[in-house]
Amino acid sequence: MDLEKLRQRLIAAAKATPPSDHVPYAFEKRIMAHLAAPLAVDVWAVWGRWLWRAVAPCMSVMVALGVWVLATMPPADSESQNLEQAIESTLLSSDDVAGE
Secondary structure, three states, rough: OOHHHHHHHHHHHHHHHHOOOOOOHHHHHHHHHHHHHHOOOOHHHHHHHHHHHHHHHHHHHHHHHHHHHHHHHHOOOOOOOOHHHHHHHHHHHHHHHHHH
């Protein structure tokens, strides 16, 4: 069907029908004003939506970095110092600098 013919028929039907008393006064103006009003944006909902979208990429980066760190760690039996020796050498290194 031709849209222009349909438009003309709808306009003719609207002009032929008198306004009804069942419609409240200025109803169409209130509806149009409501449609023209800007929508209120819920900032927290937008923020939450973006955070939930970021969960999967962040988890994949975390898993990849965890695998990389575990793969590059030296074995426990290597020539590394144990924790006690590392702490002692760190604490005593300040005495060596102060004594000079």
